[in-house]
Amino acid sequence: MARISIFGKAENRLRPVWQAAVPDHVIALAWAPDAARLAVATVSGPVTIFDANTGKPLHELKGHGFGTAALAWQPTGNLLASVGQDSKVRVWDGTTGEPAQTLDAGASWAEKVAWHPSGQLLAAAAGKKTRVWTAGGELVRELPAQAGTVMDLKWRPGTNHLTLLAYGSATTYDPGASAEPVRVLAWKGSPLAMAWSPDGKILAHGNQDSTxxxxxxDASRDLQMWGYKTKVRELAWDYTSRYLATGGGPVVCIWDCQAGTNGPEGSKPTMLVGHDEDANLTALAYQNRGFLLASAALDGKVLLWQPTNRKGTQVGEFQFPGGESSALAWSADDKSLAAGCGTGAVAVFRAG
Structure with a gap:
């Protein structure tokens, strides 16, 4: 894949607002829908809810025994969901920090959790199992066990359908209607992470084999891109559903999915070079309704990009000292970006 270097670095648009510390490696970040609070999970278990304007810790949650794996804040309400290696799904009151519900994930090592955009359904995956509950904690359905561990799960935009990513397929269900799949996209390989285009038309997944x-x-038509340095876990769509940013190495690779009649097939991606050559990416995040893209990597850098800016694609930079940048999350209003570090450092920026 050809590399297109950045040029003409502009004024740094990544402005730190505050920095804080949590006990361990930051594994996940989740913003409250009003952008007033930020939840930060550590790999050892504890979860901290911060005042997003001041950086003051508001609540210290015990999280999960043996480690917390993921967070998800209810998009339309005040509930924070977490999963971890104690086989539990915990739902917290985001205002008081008190436990609201403790749900059984069905297997140990619960690693993925996702609210439906309506905020009325919560899905979590543990091992080969996936369960779906109402916001009140009532079990809606346990979906059929997958062929391998559920590596990721996402709600298809604009629908009540939930897609599970596991060995050999991406399988979509309507949990409220049936345990039978709506569609099975079969592929012989080991996928790791997925992302739906915001218009719900394209599903992309990164894989163990560096593709x-x-x-x-709708057409069940597929294509594959290869040439990555490492396995691909980092995927982010822009809000127009045109551009997909991918990791799989130290360079941000952006595919134009409207490049031709066959989408990105046969086209050359834009390559954004800014992280150290030996520092693979750890996270990518596009704004929810804007054109800015953030990247994080093992070099401790958080870089801000405006990929379509002809005057210079890299428009911001921040350096965590002594550890990898491990997580990224934009607030719902796109005014703030949160970043976490392997040392336990947390930073919030204004980007603009």
Missing amino acids: VHFWYY
Whole structure:
């Protein structure tokens, strides 16, 4: 894949607002929908809720025994969901920090959790199992066990359908209607992470074999991109559903999915070079309704990009000292970016 270097670095638009510390490696970040609070999970278990304007800790949650794996804040309400290696899904009151519900994930090592955009359904995966509950904690359905560990799960935009990513397939269900799949996109390989385009038309997943697979969902048509340095876990769509940013090495690779009649197939991606050559990416995040893209990597850098800016694609930079940048999250209003570090450092920026 050809590399297109950045040029003409502009004024740094990544402005730190505050920095704080948590006990351990930052594994996940989740913003409250009003952007007033930020939840930060550590790999050892504890979860801290911060005042997003001042950086003051508001609540210290015990999280999960043996480690917390993921967080998700209810998009339309005040509930914070977490999962971890104690086989539990915990739902917390985001205002008081008190436990609201403790749900059984069905297996140990619960690693993925996701609210439906309506905030009325909560899904979590543990091992080969996936369960879906109402916001009140009532079990809606346990979906059929997958062929391998559920590596990721995402709600398909604009629907009540939930897609599970596991060995050999991406399988979509309507949990409220049936345990039978709505669609099975079969692929012989080991996928790691997925991302739906915001219009719900394309499903992309990064894989163990250093490839990215695209599915045009309605037609069940697929294509594959290769040439990555490492396995691909980092995927982020821009809000127009045109551009997909991928990791799989130290360079941000951006595919134009409207490049031709066959989408990105046969096209050359834009390559954004800014992280150290030996520092693979750890996270990518596009704004929810804007054109800014953030990247994090093992070199401790958080870089801000405006990929379509002809005057210079890199528009911001921050350096965590002594550890990898491990997590990124934009607030719902796109005014703030949160970043976490392997040393336990947390930073919030204004980006603009």
